[in-house]
Amino acid sequence: MTRDWRAWHDDYDQPGSPLAARLVEVRAQVSAALDQAPAGPLRVVSVCAGQGRDLIPVLATHPRRDDVTARLVELDPRNAAVAEEAAREAGLLRVQVVVGDAALTDVYADLVPADLVLVCGVFGNVSDADVQAIVGHCAALCATGGTVLWTRHRREPDLVPTISEWFVREGFAPVAVRTPAERVGVGVHRHLGPPRPLPPGSTMFEFRSR
Template sequence: MTRDWLSWHEDYDQPGSSLAARLVEVQGQVRAALDRAPAGAVRVVSACAGQGRDLIPVLASHPRRADVTARLVELDPRNAAIAEDTARAAGLTGVQVVVGDAASTDAYAGMVPAELVLLCGVFGNVSDADVRATVGHCAALCASGGTVIWTRHRREPDLVPAICDWFAAEGFAPVAVSTPAEKVGVVVHRHVGRPRPLPPGAVMFEFLPR
């Protein structure tokens, strides 16, 4: 059965839902990442960006909005259209919405290494091996000193501690890790190493069938 990713977004609008809680946490971390970004141009990439809810509402009211160039990659054209309309309504001319496969490294060509990388809603939908592979690619996606924000449920088996170890092995330091009790599974890492070249034509992950 194929999930309808347009209707999936409806839970964001349900008070008390896990997605609504996750969104609040992610947006707070996005705001904090923009606050600490160095002066000058700020590049942002968002994989599986959906309707752009993680980034666009924050950017719309953030004092660094004019500094930001962002690329949101989303496979579902309906969600991408909503993200595009929302960005345009907010006057965010630096936000580019691309209908394409967020798993392909080619989707980020010319935009990385970025100061902020969003991987929200990815790690809970792919195999453990693909999570590990994607973490490895984060060292190419993220600039030195940049931030990666990712999500993963904290249900058993809880992979979050292992993912944090994988990020550490790739030159990342933890900034914030939600606890299982918080039930939102939002984690932030800072790249303390040097970015690697992004390999062209690589596939970072594949969504598991539903």
């Protein structure tokens, strides 16, 4: 049976759930990344953004909110509509929600390299080979000094340590790897090198709906 990705978000609203704990940690790391970002305009992209809960509530109250131009890419139009409404209610006029395939490089082409790249809820729904491929593409999505924030479950076999190693091999420095709830991983890496060219017309991964 295909998973209902709108209903999946309901666990965010359940106190004590792993997803609720993950959300708290991700939002804290988003806020920290914005705090540490250089002065001036900032770019943010969110891959498989869902309802935008990772980013939009943080931007709504953050001092850098008006510096940020963001693009949230989400395939499910129901979730995208929730994100769009939340952005508008918060007066975040530079937040764009795109209904489309987040795996396609072309959807990000005019907004990268970005200062913050969110890859949350992705690594647990693609093959290990695609996780490694996404990490490589992050070196094109992310600006020098920019931050990638990612999540992955920590069920066995736990891929989180390997993902961290892949980021280091691609020119990133580890900032934090947290486990805010049992079997939940949240990672933060900072890009040290120059951004690579983003290959046009490429598919970065295949999302496995299950």
